Amino acid sequence: MFRTLLNKLSTVPSSCGFHTTACLNEVRLLTRLRVVDNSEIGKRAMAEGKPPKVICVYNKKGVGYIGDRVMVAIKGQKKKGILVGLKQTQKVKVPKFDSNNVVLIDDNGTPLGSRIHVPIPTILRTVLKERTHAKGADYTKLLAIATRFV
Amino acid sequence: MALAIRRTSDILCAARWLIRRDCRVLSTLPEKAEISQEVVVRRPAGRRPIANEAVLESRHIYPEFLPDPNPDWRNSLREKLERADMLKRRSQIDIPEFYVGSILAVTISDPHAQTKTTRFVGICIERKGCGLRAEFTLRNVVDHQGVEVRYDLYDPTIQKIQVLRLEKRLDEKLLYLRDALPEYSTFPFDMDPEILPEGTPVPINPVQVKLKPRPWLEKWERQELKGVSNIEEHLKGKDRIRRELRKTPWEKYDLMKQYRKTIPIEDQSEIWAEVHNQLQQLQLSRKKMARKRTFTAPKPQLG
Numbered sequence: 001m002f003r004t005l006l007n008k009l010s011t012v013p014s015s016c017g018f019h020t021t022a023c024l025n026e027v028r029l030l031t032r033l034r035v036v037d038n039s040e041i042g043k044r045a046m047a048e049g050k051p052p053k054v055i056c057v058y059n060k061k062g063v064g065y066i067g068d069r070v071m072v073a074i075k076g077q078k079k080k081g082i083l084v085g086l087k088q089t090q091k092v093k094v095p096k097f098d099s100n101n102v103v104l105i106d107d108n109g110t111p112l113g114s115r116i117h118v119p120i121p122t123i124l125r126t127v128l129k130e131r132t133h134a135k136g137a138d139y140t141k142l143l144a145i146a147t148r149f150v
Numbered sequence: 151m152a153l154a155i156r157r158t159s160d161i162l163c164a165a166r167w168l169i170r171r172d173c174r175v176l177s178t179l180p181e182k183a184e185i186s187q188e189v190v191v192r193r194p195a196g197r198r199p200i201a202n203e204a205v206l207e208s209r210h211i212y213p214e215f216l217p218d219p220n221p222d223w224r225n226s227l228r229e230k231l232e233r234a235d236m237l238k239r240r241s242q243i244d245i246p247e248f249y250v251g252s253i254l255a256v257t258i259s260d261p262h263a264q265t266k267t268t269r270f271v272g273i274c275i276e277r278k279g280c281g282l283r284a285e286f287t288l289r290n291v292v293d294h295q296g297v298e299v300r301y302d303l304y305d306p307t308i309q310k311i312q313v314l315r316l317e318k319r320l321d322e323k324l325l326y327l328r329d330a331l332p333e334y335s336t337f338p339f340d341m342d343p344e345i346l347p348e349g350t351p352v353p354i355n356p357v358q359v360k361l362k363p364r365p366w367l368e369k370w371e372r373q374e375l376k377g378v379s380n381i382e383e384h385l386k387g388k389d390r391i392r393r394e395l396r397k398t399p400w401e402k403y404d405l406m407k408q409y410r411k412t413i414p415i416e417d418q419s420e421i422w423a424e425v426h427n428q429l430q431q432l433q434l435s436r437k438k439m440a441r442k443r444t445f446t447a448p449k450p451q452l453g
Contacts, residue, residue, distance in 0.1 A: 022368070036295075085295075092285070092305070093258060095270075098296030098328065118295040122262040149263065150270060150297055 025087040025100075027064030029054055033072060033102040036084065037113030037145070042104050045074050052079070052102065066094065067127035069139075072102065079104050079112075082128070082142060084120050095121050095150050109137035111145055119150040205422045206415070208429065211247045213277070214284035214303060215425055216413045232281040233421070237428050239304050244436055245311055250274050251319030251355060253337055254288060256301055257310040267309065270299050271339045275324040279303075289327055291336040296328065314343045317355045320376035329366045330359040330378075372396055 027033070032051045035042030045052060052072035057064045064070055064083050072081050085101035097118075104112040109132070120143070128139040209216060215236065217229045239245075248254060253273050260268040272288030275298070279285045284303040289296065301308065314337075327335045334357075346353075358379035361370065371381050372393050385393075401407060413421075 090300070092300050092302050093260075093307070094299075096298045096300070101295075117293060119292045119297060122260055122268055125262045148293060150268070150292060150299070 034099045036101045036118045039113035109139040119148045120146040218280045253315040255312040291332045334359040
């Protein structure tokens with residue numbers, strides 16, 4: 001009986017030698033995102049089951065946070081987008097979503113779609129206002145097509 | 151004679167031990183417990199400090215008043231100051247009694263929102279932290295998108311906490327709702343509060359959720375969850391074997407582990423002696439205010 005027990009233990013080590021923690025769910029290179037606006041390319045990519053991949057995060061950390069600009073590879077094209085909802089653990093009072101959401105924009109900050117069909121965190125108002133420069137792109141246009149804020 | 155006394159004391163000890171095991175957040179200081187074993191033959195009424203049951207019940211209602219049991223993080227002065235601050239905050243805002251599984255509506259003042267306030271409704275899936283760092287997490291599914299918001303209980307930007315449905319669930323944490331079908335965590339934002347008649351115990355909702363197929367966020371099959379119905383459908387043989395190997399059935403007999411996880415009854419009665427009266431007064435004054443409001447505001451008659 002002792003031997004059977006030993007055999008069992010040897011096949012499945014009772015404690016593995018390394019520490020395992022829950023994954024961070026960070027948005028990094030090659031993370032798959034979910035397009036939540038109704039742009040034609042985004043809708044088709046999601047319907048085909050080929051969600052866009054991050055190929056660049058435009059900040060110095062290399063990890064995308066809420067309101068950050070990313071470049072995605074979607075249906076063989078390069079498009080820019082803004083992260084509007086993250087799976088990662090957030091600060092207090094900032095909502096955490098069940099998926100990593102992105103809204104596609106063009107270089108001027110104009111969204112490609114005309115409607116966002118998921119809730120948008122309110123903190124994005126302030127974040128996007130800070131990112132917008134007078135001469136450069138205007139990202140706050142994205143807020144106008146949102147349907148609901150949480 | 152001596153033998154008989156010995157035996158009765160043994161039985162008493164066993165009974166007391168069983169009672170102690172049943173309480174979730176209670177334990178006694180070990181050295182005192184040993185003393186009481188000898189004394190108990192002479193005075194079976196008990197040499198334990200008289201702890202009022204009603205006072206000790208508040209450990210379920212106000213769990214954040216108990217400090218973290220880790221001795222490295224204990225500091226009696228800080229704990230005392232924190233309790234005073236918590237009482238001050240509670241005199242400003244009504245923080246109601248709620249549990250994991252209750253449905254809450256939280257209104258915060260939000261500089262980012264257009265109306266400067268945000269209201270979020272959701273089921274409380276986790277409640278943790280001690281003292282001023284106490285926090286809770288609400289979960290809801292809005293427009294087919296799961297959303298979770300974490301709040302600090304003593305955050306000064308919170309304007310109102312309203313309990314829409316006061317109930318408990320079968321488990322201590324409901325993190326498995328993230329992997330469950332979305333209908334189990336969908337609650338309308340315009341829900342009406344359900345009022346329980348006074349004096350009734352908090353109802354336990356025995357609903358069992360259905361999980362989505364794997365992959366899951368955690369290994370739910372190893373956590374002995376009571377609130378999940380279809381966990382066996384998604385398991386393979388290898389998962390069942392590993393679950394058997396990882397089981398720790400001896401832990402419920404580990405008195406020292408339980409002692410380290412809890413605040414002893416002697417410490418608790420000190421804390422409750424300090425804050426219980428003020429908490430009761432706050433609750434009474436709230437009730438009076440609520441009654442006054444209902445009497446003074448008659449319904450406007452139309453037509």
